[in-house]
Amino acid sequence: MKLKFIPLDFDNIDMGNDCFIRIFGRTDNGKRCCVIDKTDSYFWIIPKKDIDIEKYAEKVKKTKIEHAGREAKVLDVRIKDKKYLGKDVKALQVFVNNPKDIMTIKDLVKTMPETEEKKEIDLNYITRYIIDKNVKPLVWQDCTGKEILDTKYGDLDVDIILELSEIKESKEQEDFEPRILAFDIEASGFEMAKGEVLMVSLVGKNIQKVITCKKFQNAPENVIFADNEEDLLKKFKEEIKKYQPDCLVGYFSDGFDLPYMRASCDKNDIKLDLGLDKSNVAFTRGIMTTSKITGIVHIDLYKFINNTIAYILQSETLSLNDVAKELIGEEKLKLDLADISKQLKKDDSKVDWKKYYLYNLQDSILTYKLALKMWYNLSELTKFIQEPLFHVSRSSYSQLVENYILHNLKEFNEIAPNRPTRDKILERRSRPKYEGAFVFQPQAGLYEKVAVFDFRSLYPSVIVSFNLSSASLQEEGKDTYETPEVDIGKNKQKFYFGKEKSFIPILLQRLIETRKKIKEEKKKNPSPILEARDYNLKTLSNAAYGYLGFFGARYYSLESAASAAAISRFYTQKTIDTIQKKGYKVIYADTDSIMFLLGESTEKQALELLKQINENLPGTMELELEDFYKRGIFVTKRTGEFGAKKKYAMLSKNDKIKIRGFETVRRDWCDLAKEVQDKILNMILKEGNADNALVYVKEIIKEIKSKKIPKEKLIIRTQLKKAIDEYEAIGPHVVIAKRMIDRGMPIDIGSMIEYIVSEGKEKDRIRDKAKMPDEIKEGGYDIHYYVHNQIMHAVGNIFEVFKVSLEELSEGKKQKSLSEF
């Protein structure tokens, strides 16, 4: 029979001697299908030089061993002309029955004297399948095969099972709208198996339901009452079965919702068999748990957002509330969970269950809307990287870059390097750092008419233009690019890269060119898909440089990363020179951007200079106009007389303010200090002087001293970056975190710790005065700390630019110094 379908989830099943791939997907008429296929299992051997390769191949072919109750053996060995890191090699392709045999066979082969290296031993079988059979996730496929009606490949809850004979990409690639179901649970405690699942909400396109075992009056239709926890879990399974989602989406569900439900199922002696093959939800425990459901793609949106878009978000935390607020403009319902937790322990009839269920439902609504919002980012990324959706939604940028390379090696006839071993990683991590970007030493001051140029995708363009990668690194010679002096640790040396384009720079260049096309298309026909593609390609190309210097990378190349930085420094400084020689005053530069004063020159003249600079830049390197600004302000460092780097504010021609590095944009300062700083930066940049700003700050200081500031504005938030007992220096947030843990609150690595500095003895350390916000009354804050350590520090060196000293800020009493506060 013929079938057109879209692959959503992949897994492999071990049938003793054989291993099959099961592709779960949706057909073009909306049916659930499972397509069965297999592909060769193999790895590569690169033999030592000057051996009899035919003989060696024969020897490898005879390898077999009894292992785990069956025979692992080599099926076939083929001698092939391949490339490894750009160099020609004659390699042995060693075929085995079952991917799990690769590990045992390669250990046997390792001991043979002819063996130099063994490669692609750690390539996932599903990745192998996708590459070799060219079956891409989320890309419509036309296939033919035999329909299977029995349970040979598992007791599958799908409409069609097909044993594949032929498959190829469909010509028609219509848009695919997945059946997304969002879910969220509420439980009586954070500890698994101890607490109880109280309710679970489910939200999809035409469904909004809550299942709960806590009964209440006047419940609307979408509330399903369960008799107890066991019944609740069973009803949850029924709903999933009925709805048939392609994707089950949660927020932090890898680490909480699914493991919690599974623990509750275990406790009640039932299975959480959501899998289409009736399998239990399965966990892989590492640093972070992942929860997999066979055939249904479980997506933990928190992970995806954290990995791929967190850094463009303004939110101070990645909590569902903050992220939803920023991305879809909606928030969680307000509910005092600590209070409910108390009531639950005493008398749960006092709990307002009606309110609680609405809260639970809202969480799923937010998760569902976020999933829709993120869908194109996720699906386009999946199509581009070509790894399964489940995997891509959990991948870090280094993994994405690596998989992009791995899935495109075929055309270069390249064998992939292995993942670095533990020892190798240790060795790489102990290497000295190399010198990175150049940052220009600014001078504090208020500047007028500022022009900003920046290099378009500087690092990627340098990697492409100078062909940087481990495969092209070579000795000095003809047809090589010579780098400037590269500083690694205490060593300074030049490196040489061959001019014949190597595969990593080629792939990177392709990525940049694809993005260029998408940007043009986007201009003509803006759409969320193009927006997502543009974003994905931009972030991927930016991550490529970091990947080269990442200790866990298969294509690790410290020399290439260090060279990219050195070349970038060289051209940024050279460009600064050129601009200065034209008579402009350069005021600042950081990595790929240069700021200078227009002075008496016109914008047009600056643009002419830009054109002239571009004519002399090598390869694909290009300098662009970032913008012209009316004003900009730089301040001094707290220590020393120099201007602070990475700290400035600019006023654009349409009166928009861009603030970098200042406390305003840092989450570890209290709202009051941030607000005040933001306001005075606005006043100063728009008015060109500090007169009104000074009046304003004095007013605020008066308010602090009269204890009029509400405590919410004084909360300082700091994230816990490591386990509580690993801290050497016990800062305020560590003390508070300890106290919270003592009180049974769920505090862990990554938790945001909130505290207020309260009144205390003068000589007390900050950490002794730090209190949890609900531990102190309104006005119980430390006046001296908030005036001096927060407000003054946030505004002091801004006023210094106008020669207003800190003393003058103290309510007009000029003779009184600040230290007397």
Added chain:
DNA sequence: GGTTCATTTCTACC
């Protein structure tokens, strides 16, 4: 017992 300085820690910039 108080001052000074190095270290630890967090967060931002690009």
Added chain:
DNA sequence: ACTGGTAGAAATGAACC
């Protein structure tokens, strides 16, 4: 441990007098 280096700054903690 899950892309890189550069930089500012607060607060602690040890060294110092």
